[in-house]
Amino acid sequence: AQTVTQSQPEMSVQEAETVTLSCTYDTSESDYYLFWYKQPPSRQMILVIRQEAYKQQNATENRFSVNFQKAAKSFSLKISDSQLGDAAMYFCAYRHKYNNNDMRFGAGTRLTVKP
């Protein structure tokens, strides 16, 4: 079974600074998807960014980018120019390419942004 590990239960960053959230996963598959979801205090899960395993280029969405290291099975999220609205729980998730039903989530990292 695939597992997803987020080793940082909590992180904090100064406003306008950069922070990196770590995620590692375990799988025997070669083709899959990785996601970062954000869960603000409102509790809604919001997709931040996704990465397709067969693409070597790291995904980027505005201030959010990933460092995808397939051999190391690592998928970290970098948030640049952190804003107060970035404060939330961040979940890393893995999904087999063709099986939308088997989504595995990490335990989450709580990000605090200090003004």
Added chain:
Amino acid sequence: DGGITQSPKYLFRKEGQNVTLSCEQNLNHDAMYWYRQDPGQGLRLIYYSQIVNDFQKGDIAEGYSVSREKKESFPLTVTSAQKNPTAFYLCASSIDGRSARRHNQPQHFGDGTRLSIL
């Protein structure tokens, strides 16, 4: 606006009582999911449904039941057999990822329901 609506936002259950959590989507998605979220843990899959009138157990289905009579609706019943029901419940939906043309679609989530024991 398209989206997923979960109700109620807060729910309280008495001992021995069954309660039902509602989930409705107007995204025309084929697949729907129920997750349970506990503090310090990631989301765990309770049940999922890929098409109407069909659903499958996830990792923690015991003590829960679902139905999928309409494409838009996927209610979750927390039965009295679920001895530790206090948690945050999230419903999600997605395009059926089994299609090779649509396999990169993510899951979309509702706002959740917090269930507590009285």
